[in-house]
Amino acid sequence: MRMIVVVGARPNFIKIGPLMPALIGAGIDARIAHTGQHYDASMSDVFFSDLDIPAPTWLLGVGSGTHAVQTGTAMMKLEELFADERPDAVLVVGDVNSTLAGALAAAKLQIPVVHLEAGLRSRDMSMPEEVNRLVTDQLSAMLLTPVREADENLIAEGVDAARIHFVGNIMAESVLRNLARIEDRVPAALGELESGGYVLATIHRPENTEHPERLAAVATALSGSPLPVLFPTHPRTRPKLAQAGLTEGAGAVHLVDPVGYLDMLALQRDAAAIVTDSGGIQEEACMVGTPCVTVRRNTEREITVHIGANRLVGAHAASISAALREALAGEAGWTVPERWDTEVAARVVAALESGIVPPHGY
Numbered sequence: 001m002r003m004i005v006v007v008g009a010r011p012n013f014i015k016i017g018p019l020m021p022a023l024i025g026a027g028i029d030a031r032i033a034h035t036g037q038h039y040d041a042s043m044s045d046v047f048f049s050d051l052d053i054p055a056p057t058w059l060l061g062v063g064s065g066t067h068a069v070q071t072g073t074a075m076m077k078l079e080e081l082f083a084d085e086r087p088d089a090v091l092v093v094g095d096v097n098s099t100l101a102g103a104l105a106a107a108k109l110q111i112p113v114v115h116l117e118a119g120l121r122s123r124d125m126s127m128p129e130e131v132n133r134l135v136t137d138q139l140s141a142m143l144l145t146p147v148r149e150a151d152e153n154l155i156a157e158g159v160d161a162a163r164i165h166f167v168g169n170i171m172a173e174s175v176l177r178n179l180a181r182i183e184d185r186v187p188a189a190l191g192e193l194e195s196g197g198y199v200l201a202t203i204h205r206p207e208n209t210e211h212p213e214r215l216a217a218v219a220t221a222l223s224g225s226p227l228p229v230l231f232p233t234h235p236r237t238r239p240k241l242a243q244a245g246l247t248e249g250a251g252a253v254h255l256v257d258p259v260g261y262l263d264m265l266a267l268q269r270d271a272a273a274i275v276t277d278s279g280g281i282q283e284e285a286c287m288v289g290t291p292c293v294t295v296r297r298n299t300e301r302e303i304t305v306h307i308g309a310n311r312l313v314g315a316h317a318a319s320i321s322a323a324l325r326e327a328l329a330g331e332a333g334w335t336v337p338e339r340w341d342t343e344v345a346a347r348v349v350a351a352l353e354s355g356i357v358p359p360h361g362y
Contacts, residue, residue, distance in 0.1 A: 001028050001352065003114075004087045006078065008035035008062070008098025010047060011171075011280045014261060015093050015116065017051035018173045022345035024054075028352065030091070031057040033081060035074045035098040046260035051174070067097060067128050074101035082109050089114050089356055092136060095129040095279075095300075103136040110362045116170060116348065118143035119150025120300040126207070129279075133300070142356050144348055146170070147303050147337060163357060167347035168339025171280055175287040176342050178265060187263035189256040190270075193228055199324065200271035200290075201231040201253075202278050207315075208295060209237060214315035215244040218275075218295055221320035223251030226328065227272055231255050232264070273327040275320065282310050287336065291327035295320055307334040 003023070007013055016032070023030040034056035048055065060077040062070060074097060082090065082105055090106035091114040092099045103113045118137050122130050137143060137154060145151050146169040154164055190198075201222055208214050219241065222229045233241065233255050241247070241255070248255045259267065268274060269288040274281060276294055282301045285292035286309040293311045294301075304310035311327060313319040339347070 001089065002085075002087045003028055003030045003089045003091055003352075004082065004085060005030055005032050005091045005093070006035065006098055006102035007032060007056075007093060008074065009094075009096040012093045012096060012098065013047035013051065013053060014174050014280065015170045017053055018177055018342075018345045019116070019170060019348060020054055022349050023352075026349045026353070028349070033058040033060065033078065033102075035060045035062045035077070035101065050261040051178075062098070071097040071101050074098050075105045078102055078105040079109065082106055082111055087111060089141075089352075091116060093117060095120070095133045095136070097128070097132065100132040100136055103139045107139040107359075110358075112141035112356045112358045112362065113139050114142040114144065114352070114356065115140040116144045116167075117146055119145045119154045119164070120147075121150075121153045122298045122300040124298050130300070141358050141362075142351065144351060146340075149303065165347070165351040165354075166339065167351060168341060168344040169283060169337070170344045170348070171283045172287050172336070172340035173342050173344040175265065175284055178262060179269075179288075182262050182266040182269065185262060185266040187259060187266050189230065189232060189259050189263060189267065191230075191254065191256075193230060193254070195270040196272055198228045198230050198271060199225050199273050199275060199328075200267050201229050201275045202281055203231075203276070203295065204234070204237065205277040205296065207297065208277050209240050211315070212244060215240060215246075217315045217317040218320065219244040219246035220317040221324065222246065222253050222275065224317075224321060225252055225324060228252040228254060229275075230267065230271070232258050232267075234258055273324060275324060283340075285309065286334070287340065289332040291330055291332060293320065293323045293327050303337050307337065309334045 062074045089112045092102040093116045106113045143164045144167045151164050274285045274292045277296050282304045286304045311323040313323045
């Protein structure tokens with residue numbers, strides 16, 4: 001089988017870390033097409049080196065832009081690539097714009113689409129990722145799900161159960177396979193902070209950063225944290241944080257540059273709690289045993305809330321502060337969800353070897 005694996009952003013890189021060796025080890029000719037949705041070293045190159053991912057065969061250089069511009073540009077470049085290469089299948093990952101572009105381009109060329117991390121739903125159509133998830137799943141010939149609830153979502157939407165394979169969470173496998181590599185790792189970003197003595201924060205979603213009142217609420221809560229806050233922040237986000245009142249030294253907040261995957265994993269492991277709006281970090285926090293507070297209206301990672309690893313709150317200073325205090329006072333006694341283990345990539349391979357049923361008309 002010849003397969004092109006489409007990636008474009010940080011979450012994609014993490015998920016293909018354990019996947020690529022499994023595909024290649026099974027004799028699948030899998031090669032990576034990197035759209036360049038995330039293109040600077042801090043958001044792209046460092047993840048390939050940290051995770052020992054094979055270098056992309058194709059670098060498409062899509063870059064930034066509006067959702068329509070980014071998705072359309074990626075779709076045009078991927079269509080040209082797929083038409084030239086004619087792979088047996090295209091595998092797309094997660095819910096970023098590159099995921100949707102890969103699915104659309106492949107489907108238009110009648111190339112079967114395999115979606116890894118299918119079926120997750122926030123039920124919030126204001127989220128671009130939700131639109132990407134819904135459309136990608138409807139275009140996919142094979143849907144690889146991370147949780148059983150995702151299977152239920154897909155079946156309720158009319159997807160043929162024969163196309164759905166519950167493989168588990170590939171993000172969880174990436175965490176588990178890299179824990180040994182960070183056993184003695186002390187990230188430089190930690191500075192003078194001590195293990196277990198800080199809160200880790202990551203806020204980047206437009207629902208927070210594009211609304212000054214919400215970002216100000218986050219800033220107020222973090223500035224009043226009972227523990228120092230370590231906040232890896234992209235330079236382009238810092239001016240917005242400054243406008244919201246969050247600058248270096250605001251309360252106990254330490255703003256630092258973005259960090260690579262292994263450093264971020266070590267920071268999550270050693271934090272007393274995490275405040276985030278990232279989908280992937282909700283899962284990673286669950287795996288490393290650190291309580292999480294998610295600042296969003298909703299989450300497609302509902303299972304992390306159900307098992308007690310995560311607290312979902314809106315962007316209100318009092319709510320965030322209360323949830324953070326609860327997280328710091330609680331214990332990490334949750335049970336990891338089913339099939340969040342080191343066999344996810346092997347199940348993906350088994351699903352592929354069982355045969356991809358192309359959609360009607362292919």
